[in-house]
Amino acid sequence: MHFLVVGPGAMGTLFSVRLSQAGHQVALLDYKAKRAESIGKKGLRLEDVTGEVSVHVPVVTSPTPAPMDVVLICVKATQTLTAARDMAGRLPPQANILTLQNGLGNVEILQKIFGEGRVFGGVTSEGATLMAPGHARHAGRGETFIGPAGSAQDREDAVKSMVSAFREAGFDTRSTDEVESLIWGKLIVNVGINALTALTRLKNGRLPEISGAHMLMEKAVGEAVQVAQAKGIPLPYPEPLERVVTVCRATADNVASMLQDILAEKPTEVAFINGAVVREGEKQGIATPVNFTLSCLVETLQETYDQRVNP
Numbered sequence: 001m002h003f004l005v006v007g008p009g010a011m012g013t014l015f016s017v018r019l020s021q022a023g024h025q026v027a028l029l030d031y032k033a034k035r036a037e038s039i040g041k042k043g044l045r046l047e048d049v050t051g052e053v054s055v056h057v058p059v060v061t062s063p064t065p066a067p068m069d070v071v072l073i074c075v076k077a078t079q080t081l082t083a084a085r086d087m088a089g090r091l092p093p094q095a096n097i098l099t100l101q102n103g104l105g106n107v108e109i110l111q112k113i114f115g116e117g118r119v120f121g122g123v124t125s126e127g128a129t130l131m132a133p134g135h136a137r138h139a140g141r142g143e144t145f146i147g148p149a150g151s152a153q154d155r156e157d158a159v160k161s162m163v164s165a166f167r168e169a170g171f172d173t174r175s176t177d178e179v180e181s182l183i184w185g186k187l188i189v190n191v192g193i194n195a196l197t198a199l200t201r202l203k204n205g206r207l208p209e210i211s212g213a214h215m216l217m218e219k220a221v222g223e224a225v226q227v228a229q230a231k232g233i234p235l236p237y238p239e240p241l242e243r244v245v246t247v248c249r250a251t252a253d254n255v256a257s258m259l260q261d262i263l264a265e266k267p268t269e270v271a272f273i274n275g276a277v278v279r280e281g282e283k284q285g286i287a288t289p290v291n292f293t294l295s296c297l298v299e300t301l302q303e304t305y306d307q308r309v310n311p
Contacts, residue, residue: 001024001025001069001070001161001162001165002024002025002026002027002066002067002068002069002070003015003016003019003024003025003026003027003068003069003070003071003072003165004026004027004028004029004063004068004070004071004072004091004095005019005026005027005028005029005072005074006029006071006072006073006074006075006083006087007029007030007073007074007075007076007079007083008028008030008035008036008039008059008133008134009074009075009076009130009136010128010129010130010136010137010257011074011100011124011126011128012028012072012074012075013044013045013046013128013130013134013135013136014046014126014128014136014138015072015074015169016028016044016055016057017044017045017046017053017055017136018046018169018170018171019165019166019169020044020055020057021053021055021169021170022165022168022169022170023168024165024168024169025067026057027057027058027059027060027064027066027068028044028057028058028059028060029059029060029061029062029063030059030060030061031061031083031086032061033061035133036059036060036061037059038133038134039059039133039134040056040058040059042134043055043056043057043134044056044057044134044135044136045134045135045136046135046136046137046138047131047135047136047137047138048137048138062086062090063087063090063091067092068091068092068094068095069094069095069096069161070095070096070097070098070162070165071087071091071095071096071097071098072098072100073097073098073099073100073101073106073110074100074101075101076101076261076267076269077101077102077103077105077106077269077271077272078267078268078269078271078272080099080101080105080106080109080110081109081113084109084110084113084114085113087113088113088114091114095118096118096119096120096155096158096162097110097114097118097119097120098119098120098121098122098146098162099119099120099121099122100121100122100123100124100144100146102186102187102190102257102269102272102273103187103190103269103272103273103276104183104184104187104272104273104276104280105272105276106121106272107119107121107179107183117155120146120147120148120155120158120159120162121146121147121148121179121183122144122145122146122147122176122179122182122183123144123145123182123183123185123186124142124143124144124145124171125140125141125142125143125144125186126138126140126141126142126144126171127139127140127141127142127251127254129255129260130260139254140250140251140254141172142172143172143173143174144166144171144172144173144174145173145174145175145176145179145182146159146162146163146166146173146174146175146176147159147175147176147177147178147179147182148177148179159175160175163175178234178236180233181233181234181235181236182236184228184233184235185235185236185237185243187224187273187276187277188221188224188225188228188235188240188243188244189243189244189247190273191220191221191224191273191274191277191291192207192217192220192221192241192244192248193207193217193244193247193248193256194256194257194258194259194268194269194270194273194274195220195258195270195273195274195294195295195297195298196213196216196217196220196294197255197256197258197259198256198258198259198261198262198268198270198298198301199294199297199298199301200213201259201262201263202259203252203253203254203255203256204247204248204251204252204253204254204255204256205248205249205251205252205253205254206252207248208245208248208249216290216294217241217244217245218241219290220274220277220290220291220294221240221241221244222241223277223281223286223287223288223289223290223291224240224277224288224291225240226281226286227277227280227281227284227286227288230284230285230286231280231284257269258270258273258298261302262298262301262302265302265305266302267302268298268302270294270295270298270299270302271295271299274291274292274294274295274298275291275295275299277291278291278292278295
């Protein structure tokens with residue numbers, strides 16, 4: 001298959017390397033011309049517990065007229081709308097759009113730009129950390145689910161092709177008809193972990209061990225579950241808080257993506273995670289004070305990187 005991977009971050013690098021290794025044709029889209037040129041010359045590097053591999057793929061700054069089957073969106077949720085607008089009208093009509101991004105709203109943004117029939121959603125528990133431009137570490141393995149979003153329920157062949165490609169690339173991948181449920185399931189895990197790590201600068205595994213962090217986790221997760229129930233969205237696991245704690249312990253040494261952003265002084269996805277719970281709660285008439293507070297605190301951090309008081 002021909003893939004255009006949008007975004008040269010940790011996940012974009014991970015998927016580009018593995019799909020290329022599996023024999024698929026991969027191009028990487030990067031809106032920064034100098035970085036794109038550098039990555040194109042040096043190639044992509046991916047390290048994991050088994051060692052390090054390097055591949056060279058074309059790195060472009062705009063979609064090319066070359067064959068394209070799947071456009072894999074790997075930018076941060078804060079960049080989804082800009083990336084989609086930049087590609088609008090420049091993709092071949094047969095290209096499907098796939099998002100495995102964190103947070104709520106990405107599927108809906110892509111559907112508005114490209115139409116419901118072309119957009120596919122899902123979730124992944126694969127973990128990656130960006131070490132440098134074009135260089136990532138595969139930090140943890142997990143399941144990936146891909147399925148049709150919205151009214152694209154008749155695109156079974158397209159889903160099968162994407163699932164097959166990801167499996168060939170070494171990812172534990174399967175199809176699903178419950179995209180919204182899985183997205184909310186992952187959202188709730190992120191609600192319980194990401195903002196707390198960003199604020200405390202702790203690795204995932206420490207959160208359940210500290211009473212204050214655990215209490216905030218419980219409250220934030222509880223609010224998100226209430227909102228999901230009010231929307232009639234079934235969750236993919238029976239005990240949400242237990243699920244979050246299990247993920248914390250399974251990824252004990254992981255530096256969560258939102259903490260990575262804070263440490264790198266970059267914008268975070270808090271508005272699409274805890275902030276999304278607040279917005280959806282308002283629509284349902286459900287108070288979400290803990291998620292509101294966490295959102296405000298993380299947003300304060302990211303808006304004042306140049307004003308830190310250092311020891």
